[in-house]
Amino acid sequence: MHEYAFFLGCIAPNRYPGCEAAAIKTSRKLGIELLPLKGASCCPAPGAFGAVDLNVWYAMAARNIVLAEQMNKDITLICNGCYKSIYEVNERLKENDDLRDGVNEVLAEIDMEFKGSIDVYHLAELYYDPKICGVDKIRDSVTRPLTGTKIAVHYGCHLLKPIKERRFTDSENPMWIEELVDALGAESVQYRNKMQCCGAGGGVRGFDLAHSLDITNEKLINVTEVGADAITEVCPFCQLQYDRGQIEIKEKFGIEWALPVLHYNELLGLAQGMTPQELALDLHGIDCKPFLDKIR
Amino acid sequence: MAKGYNDPAMETRFQDRYYHSADNPEFTKEVERISRTIAHMCFQCGTCTGSCPSAPRSSYRIRKFVRRAVMGLEREALTDPDLWLCTTCYSCTDRCPRGIAPTDIIMAMRNLAFKWDIIPRNFLKTVQLIYTTGHGVPNNDVNRAARVKLGLEAEPETTHKYPEYIPGIQKIIDHYKMKENADRILAEGEH
Numbered sequence: 001m002h003e004y005a006f007f008l009g010c011i012a013p014n015r016y017p018g019c020e021a022a023a024i025k026t027s028r029k030l031g032i033e034l035l036p037l038k039g040a041s042c043c044p045a046p047g048a049f050g051a052v053d054l055n056v057w058y059a060m061a062a063r064n065i066v067l068a069e070q071m072n073k074d075i076t077l078i079c080n081g082c083y084k085s086i087y088e089v090n091e092r093l094k095e096n097d098d099l100r101d102g103v104n105e106v107l108a109e110i111d112m113e114f115k116g117s118i119d120v121y122h123l124a125e126l127y128y129d130p131k132i133c134g135v136d137k138i139r140d141s142v143t144r145p146l147t148g149t150k151i152a153v154h155y156g157c158h159l160l161k162p163i164k165e166r167r168f169t170d171s172e173n174p175m176w177i178e179e180l181v182d183a184l185g186a187e188s189v190q191y192r193n194k195m196q197c198c199g200a201g202g203g204v205r206g207f208d209l210a211h212s213l214d215i216t217n218e219k220l221i222n223v224t225e226v227g228a229d230a231i232t233e234v235c236p237f238c239q240l241q242y243d244r245g246q247i248e249i250k251e252k253f254g255i256e257w258a259l260p261v262l263h264y265n266e267l268l269g270l271a272q273g274m275t276p277q278e279l280a281l282d283l284h285g286i287d288c289k290p291f292l293d294k295i296r
Numbered sequence: 297m298a299k300g301y302n303d304p305a306m307e308t309r310f311q312d313r314y315y316h317s318a319d320n321p322e323f324t325k326e327v328e329r330i331s332r333t334i335a336h337m338c339f340q341c342g343t344c345t346g347s348c349p350s351a352p353r354s355s356y357r358i359r360k361f362v363r364r365a366v367m368g369l370e371r372e373a374l375t376d377p378d379l380w381l382c383t384t385c386y387s388c389t390d391r392c393p394r395g396i397a398p399t400d401i402i403m404a405m406r407n408l409a410f411k412w413d414i415i416p417r418n419f420l421k422t423v424q425l426i427y428t429t430g431h432g433v434p435n436n437d438v439n440r441a442a443r444v445k446l447g448l449e450a451e452p453e454t455t456h457k458y459p460e461y462i463p464g465i466q467k468i469i470d471h472y473k474m475k476e477n478a479d480r481i482l483a484e485g486e487h
């Protein structure tokens with residue numbers, strides 16, 4: 001069993017708890033145990049909070065990392081926003097003495113110290129890594145293949161970009177999440193401008209909702225054009241933007257969409273035999289039933 | 297309609313002489329210090345704007361903001377509401393042929409704008425939520441019920457279940473007077 005401290009963030013536990021439940025259950029079947037990271041906070045949000053004062057962003061993210069250092073466990077997480085804050089702050093503090101010293105001065109006030117002793121991974125990244133799990137193991141864990149469905153992958157921005165500060169090698173046309181989707185028996189589809197942002201980030205969703213939704217709408221056009229039955233992503237904030245966003249798009253622009261949006265862990269849960277109830281799919285703004293009905 | 301913040305307190309602030317200071321070479325240095333990127337290497341090719349999802353649907357031009365950073369056009373940069381239309385997607389950063397991170401230039405400028413009390417309210421509300429609950433998006437009753445049905449605990453294993461961790465977070469935020477300033481700016485907009 002590979003053990004990790006599970007950093008929850010905000011939107012998964014507080015809006016889409018099915019993602020949290022699915023991550024824990026599906027990972028266990030793959031030999032990955034997710035341990036509670038007690039007392040963690042918001043990552044904090046890289047755009048909406050970092051925009052105000054990056055010093056606080058560094059220090060608060062570092063506090064979350066130190067909680068895992070104290071457990072002696074690497075962190076894993078299921079949200080791209082969290083990934084940017086936790087992964088990037090961890091790497092930057094390890095590499096830059098000036099940043100680390102500044103952060104440790106503040107952390108000393110609460111008897112903590114950033115040591116740089118752990119690593120941070122997105123759970124999807126661990127699934128793809130053959131040393132930890134790998135595509136074959138995912139395929140072997142499937143009991144109810146998602147045959148007959150076409151799925152468009154939205155990678156999200158902060159998982160892969162800025163690519164210079166990531167372990168990944170390609171942020172223009174990656175295909176590895178498609179491999180993870182195909183392993184579930186579904187068919188992943190390619191669409192125009194796949195790597196475009198969902199529109200939610202940087203505090204834009206809160207600052208100018210119409211602007212943010214217009215970006216989402218463009219993605220929905222591109223995804224439905226190729227006949228996708230659902231969008232999958234690895235970020236609950238992207239999920240919120242696509243899912244609740246379709247309702248807001250109808251209110252604001254009068255355009256009607258009904259495209260189910262599922263986190264990869266929810267898809268994996270379905271493919272491993274979890275029921276829609278066990279995944280709290282009823283909390284989604286957009287009904288997932290048309291997608292479920294497609295599964296042969 | 298002219299561009300504006302639709303916030304009377306902010307409009308009043310802009311009338312003040314303080315917001316009409318001359319171009320400031322220190323601004324370039326400050327932006328480079330906070331962003332940790334080499335803004336002055338920009339040769340204005342426009343690859344950043346060409347990659348930007350916000351450009352086709354607004355007057356926001358990231359190339360223009362990079363130029364303002366290099367030219368020390370502090371007031372122009374910090375008072376333009378377009379500053380808040382960057383989704384931080386980092387497409388420009390991955391494609392800039394000069395290895396600049398325009399996204400981080402925007403983030404640095406936003407930090408500096410906050411010091412001028414220029415910041416949209418949604419950002420300040422996030423600060424308040426995180427300060428009081430530890431979460432930018434806190435739990436609610438519908439979600440608590442759903443969690444219990446899933447076999448999870450009503451409160452996640454975060455500051456929600458362990459509120460004793462919140463004072464530590466507040467100390468970090470107070471160290472930088474972030475909450476204090478957020479409260480003050482929000483209150484100014486309320487009368």
Ligand code: SF4
Binds near residue numbers: 343362392393
């Ligand atoms: S892509 Fe880089 S060099 Fe080109 S205009 Fe933008 S910041 Fe300047």
Ligand code: SF4
Binds near residue numbers: 350
């Ligand atoms: S990071 Fe901001 S400026 Fe750069 S391409 Fe994305 S939205 Fe545009």
